[in-house]
Amino acid sequence: MTHGYTTGTGTGPEPTPSYGIPQQRATDPAAGATDPAVGATPPPPVVGAAPPVAGAAAAPKPPSGRDRYLDLLRSIALVRVVAYHLFGWAWLTVLFPSMGVMFALAGSLMARSLKRPALGVIRGRIRRLLPPLWAFSVVVLAMMFVGGWNPVKDPDNGGTWGLVKLINYIIPIGAPPYPWQIGSNSGLLENTWAVQAAGPLWYLRAYLWFVVASPLLLWAFRRAPWPTLLAPLGLTAIVGTGLVTIPGETGNAVTDFAVYGGCWVLGFAHHEGLLKRIPRYLAVSCSALVMAFGLWWASGHLGPDGWDLNDIPLAQATWSFGFVVILLQYSPSWQELPGRLARWDKLVTLSNNRAVTIYLWHNLLIMATVPIIDQAYNLPFMESERATAALDSTYMLWMFFLVWPLIGLAILAFGWIEDFAAKRSPRLWPNGAQRARTRRGD
Known part of the structure; x- marks a missing residue:
């Protein structure tokens, strides 16, 4: 499987930049009590909540405010996404399955929010998701059109259908069209930049369909928790192994789901307290077996990039499932980051408040580092072969360090749209510093 939406196996993998790195589809978007895809803390529960899982003890009362453990997990997931898309290291998909973690956190928050009327919750989630997408789409589509792309004449998306598919840049219900080649390799951005920029939009599609399906999924989970919990793994064994093939983007969407x-x-099980009822030794032991199966399956079905689990749906599903169970079993529900982790508090807060912005823009910003770093070759001391060789050998590291200031600029330029979408007062740099000063009485 390769990148974007146009591949035939669609496991929701992550596209890597094409700077000599094999390409995949984009994954890996996305607060303690903040939904990664909407960047807003859900309102507190109200009276009239649905009954708990059958046979399960009442869910533990969550601490007031944000769960900083979940915030930390989301921040790690975002950093891992950026690193993977830059370096393309397959082992990162095993080390930390970011998308599985982010979907689990979003599912937990969705279950919390569904104590309110479902239609209002869905409407609120969609409202918070779309304005950041629109800002991204305006910029990317403008760049494509200026670069000469005409969706009507596109050989892959041509005619009226190409125009109709542009709706996915407004409401991500399907796969957005984009040119596979635009510009030239000698241009400001290399000629597959559109593929890389639009690749991460698969996550928004998957998230949207999960949100819409959540009332039904939660209803089923509360009546038959274990079948509902394990059914997606069974579905993956059918549609993610070639046993049943669903062609085109419908197949990609079903496989991602x-x-x-x-x-x-x-995430539902975490919120409802089901995971806490399972003895930790049993949960960890069973999870280890599920994860071992995932690695065993991957070993016999390696894709073009080896152990990249994004190319192996069943391995991705089982490894992510077991990994998430262990993370949520050990969930300490911190109200503040403890010990040395406290030094990262502001960055964790910022990344959670701007998770959508970071996820949407990071791939395009990774590519933007290239023309910037290339200017270094024009410096006088770079006439030395040793200096040129040193830059060549450390090029990817320079990209990694440079992309974070660029992401910071994107947060300043576009991040406030997340506040607007959530009906909050716009903030340029919401890292919690003001709240901390207020708490100290400064």
Whole structure:
């Protein structure tokens, strides 16, 4: 499987930049009590909540404010996404399955919010998701059109259908069209930049369908928790192994839903308290077996990039599922980051408040580092072969360090749209510093 939406196996993998790195589809978007895809803390529960899982003890009362453990997990997931898309290291998908973690956190928050009327919750989630997408779409589509792309004449998306598919840049219900080649390799951005920029939009599609399906999924989970929890793994074994093939983007969407559906429902289990009822030794032991199966399956079905689990749906689903169970079993529900982790508090807060902005823009910003770093070759001391060789050998590291200031600029330029979408007062740099000063009485 390769990148974007136009591949035939669609496991929701992550596209890597094409700077000599094999390409995949984009994954890996996305607060303690903040939904990664909407960047807003859900309102507190109200009276009239649905009954708990059958046979399960009442869910533990969550601490007031944000769960900083979940915030930390989301921040780690975002950093891992950026690193993977830049370096393309397959082992990162094993080290930390970011998308499984992010879908699980979003599922937990969705279950919390569904104590209110479902239609209002869905409307609120969609409202918070769309304005940041629109800002991104305006910029990317303008760049494509200026670069000479005509969706009507596109050989892959041509005619009226190409125009109709542009709606996915407004409401991500399907796969957005984009040119596979635009510009030239000698241009400001290399000629597959559109593929890389639009690749991460698969996550918004998957998230949107999970949100819409959540009232039904939560209803099923509360009546039959274990079948609902394990059903996505069974579906992945059917549609993610070639046993049943669904062609085109419908197949991609179904496979994405199956692969990460178990993690989404694990978020329900976390919120409802089901995971806490399982003895930790049993949960960890069973999770280890599920993860071992995932690695065993991957070993016999390696893709073009080896152990990249994004190319192996069943391995991705089982490894992510077991990994998330262990993370949520050990969930300490911190109200503040403890010990040395406290030094990262502001960055964790910022990344959670701007998770959508970071996820949407990071791939395009990774590519933007290239023309900036290339200017270094024009410096006088770079006439030395040793200096040129040193820059060549450390090029990717310079990209990694440079992309974070660029992401910071994107947060300043576009991040406030997340506040607007959530009907909050716009903030340029919401890292919690003002709240901390207020708490100290400064």
